[in-house]
Amino acid sequence: MFNKILIANRGEIACRVATTARRLGVKTVAVYSDADAQAAHVQACDEAVALGGLAAQDSYLRWERILAAARATGAQAVHPGYGFLSENEDFARACAEAGLVFIGPPPAAIAAMGSKAAAKALMSQAGVPLVPGYHGDDNDPALLAREAERIGYPVLIKASAGGGGRGMRRVDRAEDFAAALASCQREAQASFGNAHVLVERYVTRPRHIEIQVFADAHGHCIHLGERDCSVQRRHQKVLEESPAPGLSAERRAEMGAAAVAAAQAVGYVGAGTVEFIAEPTTDGDIRFYFMEMNTRLQVEHPVTEAVTGFDLVEWQLRVASGEPLAITQDRVTLTGHAIEARICAENPDAGFLPATGTLGVLRWPEHVAFRRNADMERFHEPAPVRVDAGVRQGDAISPHYDSMVAKLIVWGEDRAQALARLDAALRDTHILGLQTNVTFLRRVAASASFTGADLDTALIERERAVLFEQPGLPLSWAAAGVIAWALAREAGQEGADPWSRRDGWRLHGGAQRRFDLLERAATPVHHTVTLLRHHRGTLGLRLGSGAPGSSAAGADQVLRWRGLGDDRFEVQLDDTRQVLCVHALGQQRAVFSATGSLVLEDFDPIAHAADGATEGGRLTAPMPGKVIALLAKAGQTVEAGQPLAVMEAMKMEHTLCAPRAGTVAELLYAVGDQVGEGAELLRLAEA
Template structure:
């Protein structure tokens, strides 16, 4: 076993690798950018080396600096994690040339599977079924357009060197192909340094099922069963589970055998994933097609650890140090069901636009397992709830990297128990600061389609009305917000200074000598407004009316953030966290963020923003889709910017004429920067 390794990554995966290494007695070296000097993965390792600026291209993609850091620190091996350099053939070769062990597959295997086109050609020769399409090297736009028309729309354009949903576009009509191809190639070049793409028939209602494979240097190769990763947004996974619901033993064995054959065809060593697209055929069975092989550990590997009882990072370290696989295929058994939810800083109701900002509150479910990983003793059940994260309360979500905050993993004896545990764990996950997808994830977990395993990669879109429509304002959650708001006012010091709490002139509880006191509150939730009236009678009784519905209100603080709320005798305990002028409320049946609406401030803000198109976050301008003097309509695409490793299209806020462009393609912009101005027609 190694004595010291360098982890060439950041965030939750670097923390995850460091935990297994520490358990095995292996010392770790972190690398970090300027922005990550105080990051959790730096604190999780025994040593740390600064390697460059905040942008990934200036730090985590600078492999010569990483190798220098490994050599200077005395590390014997480099663990690349996933993303960044994990599937970079040149980096793997450079590590070997420097005398460092690359904890991953041989460079030849990375090269063979690193190009989707080459991998599909290899699989075709091996007899593995492929989705009909064009997988060659000719990327002339006119030629690819012709190939798409031959295949038939809809088609999928995919970056040949891609992964993680980047460099991928679905195209439904021939007229949209050229623009989608150009966007896909730009994103592929920016993310992977390779603009090469392939074109395939888009499989309607596809399921994304992948097989975890593992090989060693003695020629052994096994699979550790499958994961279903069908629930996706923007071609990126949202929920992953193992085993795949509804997959029969015969088909599981066939897919596992095909995955092992694919790995053996390239002399694979270490952890890898063979991904398949599957579609249901007339008899209810699944037909599967090879999609790609990821030559690294996957983000969703914890669900495989949960159902097999094996620590895959430990396997990586043992195999890379020359040991044989810790188990044979006959040793591996499935136990229970596991689901992983990717918790991200993003706004699902705004097209999953990534968010940035400080994590003012970050609270996980009680009794969650942060340190305990899956063990080699597969007879022991895993932790019911596990969190893999690389941030803590008070940290910033940076625009320089992806938006994932954490992975929440649950395990149950069966899928029903796992679903119940996931819903409860998401309910008890409280994050305040940047927008997150936690409430959205709860809606997915509780929707009929996911609950009944009616899965495909378009689940989110076809269930849009349930998952993405703005929810109403539940009276109970509003009551908790109002109660916390009023309580904060009552506890504030009086205008007269440090008067005694018994001084009636210093009280701010609305008490009147005669009659009742009524207060009107205009509550803003997202972009909607709700009229609330709170009436306090002479004896202190409260009546809350919200949007015309009324109820008697009773409140009792149970701690710094917990409140007992009684509405017409119905009791709930809710958590309320203040974040500036906003109140974030978390309860059994949902969560929301509200604030008292200030019409003066809103009018001023609206006047200042009218006719402007502003950057929703820091990023780089890819290009403008309209020029000065051009008439545009509300919702028309006006600009494309790159932020948090993805392209984002920005649309016109209203009808008008473009008056001026404030930036040029390639410029870096800050959040809120005005990109162009519109004037009336």
């Protein structure tokens, strides 16, 4: 086993590798960008070396700096994590030339599977079924357009290198092909340094099923079952589970054998994933096609660990140090059911637009870390809830890297129990300071398609009506939670004498106290909430709402509450009772319950009395990022909804459209400029 390894990555995977290495008595070295100087993975390692720079291309992708850090610290091996350099054959080769062990497959295996086109050619020779398409080297746009016509629409354009949904577009019409191709190639070049693409028939009702493989340097290769990763948005995974619902043992064995054969064909060593696209057949079975092989550990590997009981990161370290696999195929069994939810900083209701900000409040559900048996072969009983996170409360989510905050993994004896545990764990996940997809994940997991295991990559679109633009916690409950929190806080500040009491007592009867709360939405709404203190000592709640500065009276409700500790309150409105958890961050008051959540803000009507109507019709940057294309010129007349600019942030392209019809009066930025959130990109005049 190694004495010291360098972790050439960041976030939760770097923390996970550091934890596993420490358990094995191996020291670790972290590398970090300027943005990550105080990051959790830096604190988790024994040593840390600065790479400089902010963006990935200026830090984590500068492998000459990483190799220099390994030499300077005496590391014997490099763990690449996933993403960044994990599938870079030049980096793997440079590690070997520097006398370092690359904890991953040989460079030749990465090269063979790193190109989707080359991998498909190899699989074709091996007899693995492929989706009909064009996988050639010639990327002339005219040729690709002709091939798309030959294949038949809809088609899928895919970056030949890399993965993660980047550089991928579905195209339904020939007239849209050229623009989609240009966008794919830009994104592929920016993400992987390679603009080459392939074109395939778009499989209708496709399921994304992948097989986890593991091989050692002694000729042994096994598979550890499958994961269903069909629930996706923008071709990126949202929920993953193992085993795949409805997959027969016969089909599992067939897909597993094909995956092992694919790995052996390239002399694979270490952890890898062979991905298949599957479509239903008329007899209720599935037909599967090879899609690609990821020559690295996958983000979703914890669900495989949960149902097999094996620690794949530990296996990586042991195999890379020369040890043989201790497990044979006949000893691999899948126990129970596991589901992983990717918690991301994004706004699902705005097309999954990435969000940035500081994690002012970060509360995880009750969970456990890894626990091992004495023989180091399997885990103890599977942990019901596990959280893999590389962030802490107070950390910032920046625009320089992807938007994933953490992974929430649950295990159950069957899928129904795993679903119930997932909902409870998401309910108890409280994040304040930026937008996340936690509520959206709860809706997806509770949707009819997901609970019924009616899975395909269009699930989110199919369930759109129940997933997007849904009301959260009702205002009456959120207001009651805010009031309970405020009263409890004030009671803690009161003295023993009656003159410091803030209970609103009056000699001649009841009293009223007004709370002004602002609900942030597409159009912010000012709510007036009146706390009524009756002479009998009972409390009442009266709601009013309207535009900022106005109020409309609502019906009174009887309010009762009591504190439960840790910002939790038992609140009763009339005859209904709920437990609410209230978190405060600046002027924000976030109220969480079993049925939903709502964020309100303290609102000072006097301070905002002079606020006028906001300036409409502006095209502004929805997040910090870089302008990579301007699709209109000064003086050009545009229609509402017409694409005007393309920004790159968090490794993805985002097309910005005209908020209204008009004439482009002035371009305020140029291609290549970095812009901040809210920056006006161009000015629109009336047409």
